[in-house]
Amino acid sequence: MTTTDRGLPATPARALLPLIVPALVVGVGSSLLLLALTAISEQLKKVLWTVVPDALGLGSYSSLWMFAVLTATGLVVGLVVWKVPGHAGPDPATVGLVDPPMPPLVVPSLLLTAVLALAGGVSLGPENPITMANIALAAWLGGRAMRGTSADTWAALAAAGTVGALFGTPVAAALILTESLASRPGPGALWDKLFAPLIAGGAGALTTVLIAHPTFDLALPKLARASWGDIPAAWLVTCLGVLVGLAAVYAFPYLHTAFHRLRHPVLMTTAGGLVLGLLGTLGGSLTLFKGLSEMKVLASDPTGWTAGQFAVMAFVKLAALTVAASCGFRGGRIFPSVFIGVALGLGVSALVPAVPPTLGVVCAVLGILLAVTRQGWLSLFTAAILAADPHVFPLLCIAVLPAWLLVTGRPQMQLDQHGSSLR
Numbered sequence: 001m002t003t004t005d006r007g008l009p010a011t012p013a014r015a016l017l018p019l020i021v022p023a024l025v026v027g028v029g030s031s032l033l034l035l036a037l038t039a040i041s042e043q044l045k046k047v048l049w050t051v052v053p054d055a056l057g058l059g060s061y062s063s064l065w066m067f068a069v070l071t072a073t074g075l076v077v078g079l080v081v082w083k084v085p086g087h088a089g090p091d092p093a094t095v096g097l098v099d100p101p102m103p104p105l106v107v108p109s110l111l112l113t114a115v116l117a118l119a120g121g122v123s124l125g126p127e128n129p130i131t132m133a134n135i136a137l138a139a140w141l142g143g144r145a146m147r148g149t150s151a152d153t154w155a156a157l158a159a160a161g162t163v164g165a166l167f168g169t170p171v172a173a174a175l176i177l178t179e180s181l182a183s184r185p186g187p188g189a190l191w192d193k194l195f196a197p198l199i200a201g202g203a204g205a206l207t208t209v210l211i212a213h214p215t216f217d218l219a220l221p222k223l224a225r226a227s228w229g230d231i232p233a234a235w236l237v238t239c240l241g242v243l244v245g246l247a248a249v250y251a252f253p254y255l256h257t258a259f260h261r262l263r264h265p266v267l268m269t270t271a272g273g274l275v276l277g278l279l280g281t282l283g284g285s286l287t288l289f290k291g292l293s294e295m296k297v298l299a300s301d302p303t304g305w306t307a308g309q310f311a312v313m314a315f316v317k318l319a320a321l322t323v324a325a326s327c328g329f330r331g332g333r334i335f336p337s338v339f340i341g342v343a344l345g346l347g348v349s350a351l352v353p354a355v356p357p358t359l360g361v362v363c364a365v366l367g368i369l370l371a372v373t374r375q376g377w378l379s380l381f382t383a384a385i386l387a388a389d390p391h392v393f394p395l396l397c398i399a400v401l402p403a404w405l406l407v408t409g410r411p412q413m414q415l416d417q418h419g420s421s422l423r
Contacts, residue, residue: 027203074273124331241367272327
């Protein structure tokens with residue numbers, strides 16, 4: 001048996017070669033399902049927010065219409081969770097981004113609730129439902145196509161393919177899986193374990209790039225050069241982001257308990273939709289939806305809003321994310337958290353002009369994501385790709401250190417089966 005330079009047993013190439021084709025298939029399939037989910041939700045969004053209100057002579061984003069659509073979305077999502085087979089999977093407050101495969105029966109209802117939430121203006125992203133669906137389908141179909149393969153293998157391929165597709169690069173998938181492998185160590189070299197998932201992530205990312213051409217670059221002003229004053233500014237803004245994110249994390253189990261006292265999924269999501277409608281009337285249309293397009297609007301004009309307006313949008317979005325995640329809507333927390341960080345960072349820059357907008361945004365996003373996701377590599381990567389500026393990465397690597405001291409050992413934004421926060 002060959003070994004790596006660290007003494008770990010190396011997997012023979014003949015054991016890795018049979019995984020190449022399955023990894024390519026899973027990666028491409030994961031991307032196509034994500035693109036289909038996105039396209040369907042965008043078409044429904046156009047109907048709900050443009051076609052219907054125009055036909056009724058109402059403003060697309062009038063307070064009345066936002067309240068009505070979000071409340072109705074909560075009602076319909078609750079009916080799906082209640083009546084459709086599979087019931088959209090387990091309580092979303094108890095699941096993470098990458099979990100063991102669910103039964104395939106859950107997938108249709110899960111994707112339906114995701115489409116409704118994305119189109120209806122709920123402050124959640126597609127990442128959790130689409131990853132869960134792709135893992136379930138890959139484990140089910142792959143296990144039948146290749147007898148004897150483990151469900152964990154297919155789960156890793158589907159997770160990598162989906163994350164690669166979401167971010168348009170396999171790097172994010174590799175970083176997430178590296179953290180996952182660190183928490184569940186096993187025999188074998190790291191790169192042997194990442195070999196097939198990286199292929200899946202690359203295939204998923206390339207498929208998305210070729211079809212949809214996604215970008216996370218906010219076109220923020222570049223930092224002319226780093227200065228000594230940027231270091232304390234980066235520390236303070238990142239820690240501010242952490243504290244804002246932790247406020248949502250600590251409120252999460254209490255809101256979850258409050259909504260679940262209603263006991264019925266229709267009542268829970270309808271009440272949640274009603275609260276989201278009220279928040280939408282307070283924060284405006286930019287605080288609706290997953291936040292990817294909306295944060296680009298904010299970044300396109302960093303001086304277009306006052307510090308107070310940025311703060312209102314950040315805290316309304318934070319409240320909307322926490323409510324949506326606790327009342328039973330299916331969706332992810334990464335994209336809304338990025339919007340919160342962008343609004344918070346621009347608000348800091350507007351309040352303290354000595355803090356450049358780019359520095360404020362990437363550091364606030366880093367802090368929010370650390371608190372909400374508790375994934376250091378993913379948080380660093382996401383913050384860095386928002387600004388196509390090599391000067392920000394050294395500052396982020398420095399800023400992450402005190403921020404991690406604030407989040408480590410704290411409750412996570414995920415609950416156990418008894419409703420208590422995981423740590």
